Amino acid sequence: MTTIAQRLMGVPVFSQIYEQLWRPVFTRGFSLGGSSTVDYDRALRAYLARTGDRMVLDVACGPGNYSDDASRGLVGDGQYVGIDFSASMLAQAHAANPGERVSYVRGDAHHLPFPDGTFDTVLCLAALYLIPDPLPVLDEMLRVAKPGGEIVVFTSVRASIAALPGAEAVAGVSGLRIFGRRELLEHLEALGAEHVEQTVTGVGQYIHARRPLAG
Template structure:
């Protein structure tokens, strides 16, 4: 059964209000009314906008919320590529983000249409909790990430607050998965990534990991 959230993502009208209305409210919800998630989000956007000649992949990019930030500092042959399963979201992304360094592709996060070791930065932000069978998506992130490259995930976290009566039921009804605080970190560890860092903000988590350089695989 398709979740309510996934059905909404396919709706062209919803894709128009997602970035300006729904997503900011939802992001504040991860901080339980505080500003921690919003503060981290601003820091992340500034980090993504730093100068550099790199290839960036934004998985489940939606209407391109981070495309302007990630493309802003790109130099040389640097490019941002957004991939999403929703045609409605991609149509909105293409309309709102028309620059030479930005492109969007429709595809499945479980089977990315890119070769191994293709991107220096691989993002999955505010999306993994909506994707059915989400953990193999992390495998794909690592596969397409270049040796020495980074992966950044923002998703849900089942903290003590998320265990409050009714929280799990609400999450299940909306189609939002609550990950345990170890689930994402452990998967990245199993994939032999390094320098894994996790920041918990309310019922959200940011996880950063790096793919070892080729010489470290041996």
């Protein structure tokens, strides 16, 4: 069954609303009206913009909200690749967020069309909670990361208001999944990921992990 969120992602006009209005308001909502998520997001963007010869993959990139930050500091053979299943989101990304080191690919996050060990950084930001059967997406993210490469995820977490009665039902109807406090951490650890770290901001969580050097 297609969720409300999935249907919206396929509507061309929503890709523009998502970039300019929905996502900024939604991001602040993860902090329950505070600024912690916005502050972390600002720090993450600065981190992604650091200088380096890196291959970066942005899974479920939407309209390319992070493409400028993640590609700005790239040097050498460094490239940013955004992948999304929504053609309308990718059309908006091409139009609004192009770049010399930026490319976009339409594809399924459950079956990333890249060889093992391709990317230094693999992102999935504000999207995993909308993807049906999301845990295999983490498997794929870790697979395409280089040994020692990093995984960065921002998504929902069951905390504060997200634990209230009825919140799960509303999330289910809309298509937004609320992850357990350790659900994603334990999945990554079971896959063999190292240095798995979590920062919770309201009902949002940032997760950073690395693929083992030997893996």
